[in-house]
Structure formats: structure tokens, C-alpha cells
Amino acid sequence: MSSISRRDLLGGAMAGLAGLAISGGSERADGAVQERNTAQTTARVRPRGQVGPLDLKTEPLIDAHSHIWTPDLDRYPLAEGFTRDDMQPASFTAEELLKTCRPLGVGRVNLIQMSYYGFDNSYMLDMIAAYPDRFVGTAIIDPEGVDPAAEMAKLASKGVRAFRVQPQFLNLPIDRWLDHPGYESMFSYASESKQAISFLIDPDALPEVDRVCRKYPETPFIVDHLARIGVDGEFREPEIEALCDLARNPNAYVKVGAFYALSPMGPPYRDLAPMIRRVVAAYGSHRCMWESDCPFQVVDHSYQASIDLIQSHLDFLDDDDRQWLLAGTAESLLFPAAN
Numbered sequence: 001m002s003s004i005s006r007r008d009l010l011g012g013a014m015a016g017l018a019g020l021a022i023s024g025g026s027e028r029a030d031g032a033v034q035e036r037n038t039a040q041t042t043a044r045v046r047p048r049g050q051v052g053p054l055d056l057k058t059e060p061l062i063d064a065h066s067h068i069w070t071p072d073l074d075r076y077p078l079a080e081g082f083t084r085d086d087m088q089p090a091s092f093t094a095e096e097l098l099k100t101c102r103p104l105g106v107g108r109v110n111l112i113q114m115s116y117y118g119f120d121n122s123y124m125l126d127m128i129a130a131y132p133d134r135f136v137g138t139a140i141i142d143p144e145g146v147d148p149a150a151e152m153a154k155l156a157s158k159g160v161r162a163f164r165v166q167p168q169f170l171n172l173p174i175d176r177w178l179d180h181p182g183y184e185s186m187f188s189y190a191s192e193s194k195q196a197i198s199f200l201i202d203p204d205a206l207p208e209v210d211r212v213c214r215k216y217p218e219t220p221f222i223v224d225h226l227a228r229i230g231v232d233g234e235f236r237e238p239e240i241e242a243l244c245d246l247a248r249n250p251n252a253y254v255k256v257g258a259f260y261a262l263s264p265m266g267p268p269y270r271d272l273a274p275m276i277r278r279v280v281a282a283y284g285s286h287r288c289m290w291e292s293d294c295p296f297q298v299v300d301h302s303y304q305a306s307i308d309l310i311q312s313h314l315d316f317l318d319d320d321d322r323q324w325l326l327a328g329t330a331e332s333l334l335f336p337a338a339n
């Protein structure tokens with residue numbers, strides 16, 4: 001398995017975390033390709049899960065963010081511009097994810113559409129169909145598509161609870177990076193469907209997120225990876241303040257994770273404690289959710305180390321906070337059927 005080092009992540013920080021971002025426009029599959037892939041998905045026999053049903057007694061925790069992909073490129077082709085070599089590690093299937101997380105008490109996961117597949121969410125949707133009690137999804141759709149709201153409605157029936165959005169999709173100026181009719185349509189529809197919008201951003205994108213949080217107060221908005229503060233080794237006060245200030249919007253949530261990337265010191269990631277303390281104080285634990293960001297978390301670090309930071313190393317959290325971070329927030333926002 002080739003490794004993703006912190007150095008790689010630092011190098012990729014300008015354009016987005018290596019492996020996390022759809023960068024530039026090359027992945028923006030055109031509509032014809034997307035339609036053909038959708039038709040293929042419909043025609044296929046749905047895969048059946050190979051893992052037993054969820055057991056909340058032994059697997060009570062929820063991972064709010066992991067990616068999956070399969071080496072089966074015939075069945076699930078990569079988007080234009082990607083090759084097999086881009087897939088690092090070469091394989092991280094739904095079953096490999098479950099094998100990683102279940103022994104540590106994590107029975108449910110919010111799957112995040114992987115950039116390798118562009119706008120073709122097929123593999124993620126098939127795995128949600130195969131494991132409907134374990135997975136929900138965060139899809140990526142084209143904000144410049146014909147009818148983004150209709151696409152969101154269609155995906156809602158397939159277990160998609162959120163949509164990933166990042167500045168690199170449309171490359172608008174960062175101070176108005178969400179000022180686009182396609183996003184307006186998405187955010188407006190999400191206020192009705194209660195699907196969340198999940199932002200992969202750096203701190204410079206936060207002011208615009210604050211603007212849309214206020215404009216669409218009924219739409220749940222999530223900031224991924226603590227706005228990637230720390231990824232370059234620096235914890236700048238104005239950036240932490242901006243992330244905490246966003247909490248004034250009751251519809252703003254934060255994913256607390258990707259520790260492998262954000263912590264200069266590495267496991268047990270205690271250097272992240274001061275920032276997490278302030279974020280949890282600002283948002284309340286009921287608006288913070290733990291995420292592993294697998295498989296990247298488990299390339300050089302471990303899944304256990306990520307859980308351990310929340311479970312054992314943050315003494316400012318009480319048991320109630322830990323329950324919200326490790327299950328409750330994601331359950332109420334992303335797994336509504338379980339409520």
C-alpha cells in the first residue's frame with residue numbers, strides 16, 4: 001500500500017487535501033456520460049451485503065465521513081482524467097471499511113462520494129442499497145446540471161442525506177464562491193428535504209458559508225475536517241475564530257476528524273485538543289460529529305487512534321458530549337430513520 005504522508009497533504013493543501021478534493025474541471029463528467037452510467041446502474045442486479053445486520057449493542061458508534069471505492073473498474077468506471085494509479089490505496093470497498101470499523105464499535109457510516117468517480121455516485125449508492133441499515137451517503141452532483149433539486153430528490157430515495165460542495169467545483173472568487181443559481185437551487189431544496197450541504201473548505205471560504213447559513217436558515221450546513229485548520233502545521237487564531245463564529249448560525253455543524261492530516265504531532269493527536277475544545281464550546285457537542293476520513297486515516301495511522309482522541313484524550317468532554325460526537329449528532333442529522 002503506498003502511503004499518503006503528511007508532506008503530501010501539505011503539498012496538496014492549496015488545491016485541497018490530496019485524495020479529498022475534486023480539483024479543477026477535468027472530473028466534471030458531461031451529462032451524457034452521467035446518464036449512461038445511471039442507466040447501467042439501473043440495469044445491474046443490486047449487490048447483496050456480505051455482512052450481517054447492524055447490532056446497536058456492539059456497534060453503537062457512527063463515523064460521519066468515510067470514502068469507499070472498488071478495484072472493479074469494469075463495473076464502476078472512473079471519471080475522465082482519473083486512472084487506476086490515482087486510487088491510493090488500490091482498494092477500499094464497503095466490506096473493507098466494515099472490517100475496519102465494526103470491531104471498534106462503529107456500525108454505521110456516512111459514505112462520502114469519492115472524487116475518482118466524478119458525478120457518478122453508483123458505487124456508493126449500490127453499497128447503501130446492499131447495507132441499508134449501515135450506510136447513508138453524501139453525494140456529489142453537478143451544480144450546473146439541468147435541475148440539481150430534482151437530482152437531490154431522486155437521490156434522497158436512495159439514502160443520500162447530504163451533498164458535498166467545494167470551491168474547486170466552479171472556481172468562483174472565494175469571497176462569493178457560492179453565488180451561483182445552481183447552489184441557490186440546491187440550498188433552497190435542502191431546506192425542504194433536510195438534506196445537508198457538506199463543505200470541503202479551507203478557512204478562507206468560511207465568510208461565504210456564513211452568508212448562505214444566514215440566507216437559508218432551515219438548511220443544515222456542515223463544515224468538513226474542522227475547515228482543515230492545522231493541515232499546514234499552523235493553528236491561526238483568526239481562522240479558529242472564524243470557524244467558531246460560524247456557530248452563531250444554529251444550522252451550522254462541524255465534522256471533527258481527519259486527525260491524521262490536521263495534527264502535526266500525530267497520534268494521540270493531543271495537539272488538536274485546544275482547537276477542538278473551542279469548537280465544541282462554540283457549537284455544542286450536539287452540532288459536532290466525529291469522522292475518520294477513511295481510508296486516509298488508516299494508511300499510516302489507525303482507526304483506533306482516531307476514536308481514542310474523542311473517547312479517551314479530551315478531558316473537557318463529558319460522557320454526554322462523547323455520545324453526541326460519536327453517534328448522536330450524526331444520527332439525528334444523517335440517519336433520521338433511526339430516530
Ligand SMILES: [Zn+2]
Nearest residue numbers: 020067112293
Ligand atoms: Zn474525506
